[in-house]
Amino acid sequence: MNLSRKEFLRLAIASGASAAFGLPRASLAAGLTGTVSYLTYEALPTTKKVTGELVAALEAANPGLKINVLFTSPEAVRKQVSSMLQSGSAPDLVNLDLEDAVLYGHAGLLEPVTSIVSKIENLPDRWRARLDGQDFFVPMGVKFTYSWYRSDLLEKAGLTPPKTWDEFQSAAAKLTGNGQYGYVVNSNETGDQPVSTLFSYAFSNGVNFIDDDGNILFAEGDNRAALADTLRFLAAMSKFSPSGAGFTWGDIINSFASGKVAMADYIGSRLYSVVAQNNPALAQFTKPFVQPYGKSPANRLSAEGFMVFRNAPNKEAAKAIAVYLREGRRYFDYLWSIPLHVLPTTKEAFLGDFQQDPFVRDHQDIAKVVEASWDVARNPVYDLNGKKAAWQRARIYTSTVYNKMLATVIQAGGDPNAAIEQAAKSAKSLLKNG
Known part of the structure; x- marks a missing residue:
């Protein structure tokens, strides 16, 4: 230049x-x-x-x-x-x-x-x-994960932006029908967008995936139960979504920008910027809200x-x-x-x-x-309650272990606990190689 x-x-x-x-x-x-x-x-x-x-x-x-x-x-x-x-x-x-x-x-x-x-x-x-x-x-x-909604559609349905999973599921159900989807879920077996969404909701439900020393936690005790609940929640939300089996980050944005989706999650404000550029009429009704939570607010x-x-x-x-x-x-x-x-x-x-x-x-x-999202945000390399960055967390997060777990439940209708057990086995096998 x-x-x-x-x-x-x-x-x-x-x-x-x-x-x-x-x-x-x-x-x-x-x-x-x-x-x-x-x-x-x-x-x-x-x-x-x-x-x-x-x-x-x-x-x-x-x-x-x-x-x-x-x-x-x-x-x-x-x-x-x-x-x-x-x-x-x-x-x-x-x-x-x-x-x-x-x-x-x-x-x-x-x-x-x-x-x-x-x-x-x-x-x-x-x-x-x-x-x-x-x-x-x-x-x-x-960048923080938060959610977006169509203010015109929610107002017409007599709804306000949901705060909890129950409110979210109820709103998505009410906003689905006649070619309109209440929400969009990505269940692609590759790519980090589905895993990013999974972690954001799992953190809000109290899930710790891996400890500071690299030990698998997500298949044990309360973490396993909370992760299974998270998978059930996302599977339930997928009923109000277009098929996301092959989605990428861009497909989440495009689904919303098309006008056919009422609510979506995204990291940062790029969803709004693309909507404003490609569908200015829709941008005036595109509003952000804190991502709904399971047990307490958190985001990826x-x-x-x-x-x-x-x-x-x-x-x-x-x-x-x-x-x-x-x-x-x-x-x-x-x-x-x-x-x-x-x-x-x-x-x-x-x-x-x-x-x-x-x-x-x-x-x-x-x-x-x-x-509002700042202080409750967590990165996967620190997990929900970690004190130091752990390479084991990064290794599993960037693999397809969590993708396949999510896809098994959403695409194949598999049992969440069985999917978690298989994911834990795959994670342990992957970590053996360093």
Whole structure:
């Protein structure tokens, strides 16, 4: 990207403008050289533009530096990383999820970034990939799971957004019929969307899946009973859903955007953004609400951020770029390019200067649901009550063990307890291989 002098100066002094936002001043990194590969799955046009401008400004300040950015999907990033590692090379800087960082870190593939992470104020432990006393993940943003509803349909039916599973099931039943579905359930045997939904509801029903030492808990005692209840709940909700046997994240959005689904769950606000773009008439009736709970409110948290690979050819420059993108106004510009979907990593920042963005100010209904969801969010690598990141949790979560358990109950009408027993056997077998 070629920047005019005016554009470069605007970006270069962005840290000065940060003072007006109450953000820390941040100067451009200097003395960086070499070619750095940067892989990211945040590929909205607005995000590409902001990232391109930030990269161009840093390159202009460092004539010996070249940053090659690859914008793609999470699955494509993982395949690219795998391909590079198998060929004996390694990417410099990668934007992926906390689960990925825990697995790569456990395998000894990542460079410690503790010196960077330790300087992030008020960062909750539950979105750090901290293994054996070292951090291997620079959190860039977080997303929370919450639900969406058609306000026109609920008002017509005399309903308010449900808070509990019983209310949710009753509302979905009332909103189903004549080509209309009350809810949408994904039971695909691959992909992380079905598992994300399962974990969000299971956490709200008190399920602990795996302990800090990697022992399987979900097939034992109260956890087993609560997980079986969760599976029964999702199976019951699937009766009010189009078939989700082959669904992806995008299919959840498209089902809602088509106007045929009254309620849906999603991580972050991307569902709303796509609806607003593809079906503006529907967007005015698309409203968020806190995801209904079983025993108490909870939801599945997603954390994304930077990893620097241990054998990367330019890892010191990669670390400097990670710091650069997280500093001052640059950081908020990046987050604002993914409107209310990827959020600051601290609640203080979210409730503070982040609120000054026009989109955030204009969508306080989403902001309030996010705030209500913040403190009860949990990531699968920490589980519901874990105290440390466990690679065993990440290994099973990113496999198809939970997908198959869910599909057995929803698609095949299988017994939840039998499905749980089989999932536990598969999980233990998988963990034997490390």
